[in-house]
Amino acid sequence: MIGGGVMGEAILSRLIRQGIYAAENILISEPQAERRSLLQQQYQVQVSSDNQAAAEAEEILLLAIKPQILSKVVAQLAPTTFSNSHPLIISILAGVPLSKLESAFPDQSVIRVMPNTPATVGAGMTAIATGKNVTVEELNKAKNIFTAIGEVVEVPEYLMDAVTGLSGSGPAYVALMIEALADGGVAAGLPRAIASQLAIQTVFGTAKLLQESQLHPGELKDRVSSPGGTTIAGVAALEKAGFRSALIEAVLAAYHRSQELGQ
Ligand SMILES: NC(=O)C1=CN([C@@H]2O[C@H](COP(=O)(O)OP(=O)(O)OC[C@H]3O[C@@H](n4cnc5c(N)ncnc54)[C@H](OP(=O)(O)O)[C@@H]3O)[C@@H](O)[C@H]2O)C=CC1
Numbered sequence: 406m407i408g409g410g411v412m413g414e415a416i417l418s419r420l421i422r423q424g425i426y427a428a429e430n431i432l433i434s435e436p437q438a439e440r441r442s443l444l445q446q447q448y449q450v451q452v453s454s455d456n457q458a459a460a461e462a463e464e465i466l467l468l469a470i471k472p473q474i475l476s477k478v479v480a481q482l483a484p485t486t487f488s489n490s491h492p493l494i495i496s497i498l499a500g501v502p503l504s505k506l507e508s509a510f511p512d513q514s515v516i517r518v519m520p521n522t523p524a525t526v527g528a529g530m531t532a533i534a535t536g537k538n539v540t541v542e543e544l545n546k547a548k549n550i551f552t553a554i555g556e557v558v559e560v561p562e563y564l565m566d567a568v569t570g571l572s573g574s575g576p577a578y579v580a581l582m583i584e585a586l587a588d589g590g591v592a593a594g595l596p597r598a599i600a601s602q603l604a605i606q607t608v609f610g611t612a613k614l615l616q617e618s619q620l621h622p623g624e625l626k627d628r629v630s631s632p633g634g635t636t637i638a639g640v641a642a643l644e645k646a647g648f649r650s651a652l653i654e655a656v657l658a659a660y661h662r663s664q665e666l667g668q
Pocket residue numbers: 407408409410411412413434435436437440456469470471472474478497498499519520521522573574
């Protein structure tokens with residue numbers, strides 16, 4: 406793995422916990438010394454400040470750096486990096502298209518994925534788009550990795566920026582909503598800890614109910630909204646504040662930013 410930050414840690418921690426990879430078989434190259442020692446102490450993985458060492462992986466090279474520095478990282482790798490090894494290259498970089506990745510790593514198998522941070526607890530959502538050199542075995546290997554940390558969906562690459570705007574960035578939108586729900590609870594007199602517990606479990610429970618019942622969200626909203634009751638008063642306030650359009654605009658803003666990052 407090149408880049409041991411938030412998402413890199415989310416993925417590796419779960420893969421180790423699920424027993425998909427033994428810690429000693431994972432090498433992370435990361436420039437921050439404190440990050441390296443944290444990762445080594447917490448997960449017993451191998452760490453290095455040298456990307457070349459990580460790039461010479463035998464099986465999988467996971468790119469988990471910011472999209473803005475991909476070119477710099479690639480430029481630092483030796484031209485002979487892949488002369489003796491042909492790892493499956495998996496990129497989690499927002500916006501970076503397969504065309505750019507395949508020209509950075511000619512003749513290598515490259516897969517572009519968009520995971521999200523709930524991978525940390527095995528509840529991730531990952532979309533996969535495969536490059537032109539990828540074999541069925543390599544695609545299945547990538548699917549197995551990300552299935553071990555949550556749900557997986559294969560999409561054509563042109564949808565990956567939309568995926569990033571929704572599920573890639575989505576945990577931040579949901580976290581913001583949970584924080585605001587708890588604030589509402591505090592405003593109504595609840596102690597913060599109870600308000601947070603109520604907010605988190607309500608969002609978790611509603612998502613679980615929708616996932617297991619296959620109900621349309623609007624149908625669930627209608628079932629909760631008793632005539633003349635409390636819920637429809639809250640829903641009306643949300644509609645008045647443009648809650649839906651705010652979320653739609655958030656996804657679109659992130660989608661457009663993802664497209665920009667891919668330029
Ligand atoms: N965070 C998320 O929820 C998600 C992120 N992603 C993608 O994952 C990638 C990483 O994002 P995220 O984990 O949030 O970012 P982080 O900044 O947390 O992680 C990136 C890590 O790479 C390190 N780094 C910087 N320069 C280099 C270098 N030259 N060589 C190796 N490592 C380097 C950074 O160190 P330093 O801090 O010193 O710069 C940092 O530790 C991005 O491409 C992002 O689009 C995808 C899905 C979700």
